Amino acid sequence: MNCREWEKNFKNWLQANETLDVIRPTLPRSLAEHPAGCPACRFRYQVFANLSQPDSEPIEAPTDLPRRVMAAVQRRSAAPVYRRFSIPAFAVAVAAAAFAAVLMITLPTRRPDSSTVTVRLALAAPRARTVAVAGDWNAWNPESDRLFDVNGDGVWEIELHLEKNKEYRYQFIINGESWIPDPRAGLQVEDGFGGTNSVLDI
Amino acid sequence: MMKEDDPSPARENAEVLAAVQETLNGDTSAFRIVVDRYTPLLFSLSLRMLGGREDAEEAVQEIFLKVFASLRSFKLEKRFLPWIYTIALNHLRTSFKKRSRRRRVETVLPHEDLAARPGDGDRVGPEHRLFLAQAEAAAGRALLRIRHEYRAVFILRALEGLSVSEIATIMGIPEGTVKTFFRRARQNLAELIFRETRETPDGIGSI
Numbered sequence: 221m222n223c224r225e226w227e228k229n230f231k232n233w234l235q236a237n238e239t240l241d242v243i244r245p246t247l248p249r250s251l252a253e254h255p256a257g258c259p260a261c262r263f264r265y266q267v268f269a270n271l272s273q274p275d276s277e278p279i280e281a282p283t284d285l286p287r288r289v290m291a292a293v294q295r296r297s298a299a300p301v302y303r304r305f306s307i308p309a310f311a312v313a314v315a316a317a318a319f320a321a322v323l324m325i326t327l328p329t330r331r332p333d334s335s336t337v338t339v340r341l342a343l344a345a346p347r348a349r350t351v352a353v354a355g356d357w358n359a360w361n362p363e364s365d366r367l368f369d370v371n372g373d374g375v376w377e378i379e380l381h382l383e384k385n386k387e388y389r390y391q392f393i394i395n396g397e398s399w400i401p402d403p404r405a406g407l408q409v410e411d412g413f414g415g416t417n418s419v420l421d422i
Numbered sequence: 423m424m425k426e427d428d429p430s431p432a433r434e435n436a437e438v439l440a441a442v443q444e445t446l447n448g449d450t451s452a453f454r455i456v457v458d459r460y461t462p463l464l465f466s467l468s469l470r471m472l473g474g475r476e477d478a479e480e481a482v483q484e485i486f487l488k489v490f491a492s493l494r495s496f497k498l499e500k501r502f503l504p505w506i507y508t509i510a511l512n513h514l515r516t517s518f519k520k521r522s523r524r525r526r527v528e529t530v531l532p533h534e535d536l537a538a539r540p541g542d543g544d545r546v547g548p549e550h551r552l553f554l555a556q557a558e559a560a561a562g563r564a565l566l567r568i569r570h571e572y573r574a575v576f577i578l579r580a581l582e583g584l585s586v587s588e589i590a591t592i593m594g595i596p597e598g599t600v601k602t603f604f605r606r607a608r609q610n611l612a613e614l615i616f617r618e619t620r621e622t623p624d625g626i627g628s629i
Binding site: 227230231234235260263264266267268269270271279280281282285286288289290292293294296297354356357358359360361362363364386388389397411 | 450451453454457458461462465466469470479482483486487488490491492494495496505508509512513515516519553554556557558560561564565576580581594608609611612615616619
């Protein structure tokens with residue numbers, strides 16, 4: 221069996237053994253003979269084997285990493301820097317996102333006899349392909365709450381039902397990669413990563 | 423099925439939830455319990471997802487800051503582990519994209535961190551140790567080249583040992599999709615390994 225034949229047979233065997241219960245099935249004798257005498261194919265199999273088993277020796281994190289993490293957490297906790305919305309910060313964000321116009325409207329409306337508040341977020345971003353919002357309520361998942369431009373006027377909208385009497389921080393994500401604060405939010409707070417979170421207090 | 427050395431879900435949850443509650447009550451130092459418990463797991467995941475030790479350390483720190491900032495949105499009746507994994511994977515997706523853009527000029531991603539782990543050298547000769555290290559580094563680099571979702575599913579299942587249902591919960595996708603992603607990850611990895619080692623004379627180290 222040459223290398224090409226072994227590759228073909230190995231892939232066929234792999235396909236026939238695709239099971240989640242046995243992550244690394246034993247290589248049959250017919251497939252084990254060629255790599256035994258061929259360093260290149262032995263290497264290929266070894267690469268694949270490394271990808272197919274839980275580590276016998278777990279990767280160890282640096283011992284001082286928890287301490288450094290806590291120092292960062294304490295810094296954030298001790299000195300949150302609140303600031304009002306400013307034109308330069310907004311201008312930088314918009315320039316970075318390369319958008320012509322951004323307009324934000326937030327309309328919280330309380331529903332009677334309910335513990336939640338309906339909040340409508342809208343963002344005018346006529347050149348955006350996608351707009352989403354990530355925040356405290358969705359564990360900062362950039363894909364769980366997407367805005368839609370329903371009538372094609374360039375204004376993207378979403379309605380959220382959030383628990384009332386809470387404060388939420390959030391950012392918009394444009395085209396899946398540009399994170400910008402809400403330019404019209406009443407309060408902005410540094411996010412600790414050099415960006416700005418908007419604050420929604422309902 | 424979690425790894426054997428992991429605590430039971432109930433115990434994990436009781437300790438972590440108490441720490442979360444104390445943190446929310448204003449005792450930030452209680453968050454250390456959460457950090458101590460999940461740093462190894464998040465570091466291992468970040469290193470595999472990003473490929474570099476420095477990037478992984480930075481990612482772990484940023485993930486914990488996000489977890490800390492989002493604590494109020496955590497539902498106390500839920501398990502903490504899937505929640506923290508979800509935040510981590512979302513962060514790592516963005517980190518990987520930024521990192522890829524930053525280092526686009528590199529044709530070979532460094533993955534010596536994974537290869538440099540001690541252990542094998544005590545039992546085998548230097549030549550075989552080098553062979554294993556090269557294979558491990560190539561495996562790490564191959565992982566970095568497949569789609570984020572496939573990589574996440576593959577790492578959580580094959581290397582971290584999580585169950586299909588746990589991965590489905592963490593990633594917010596159906597169990598059937600987890601299985602599909604796992605299968606495709608394995609196929610893509612096999613394809614990459616063969617394709618990238620085909621052109622060189624010895625077939626080694628070109629991934």
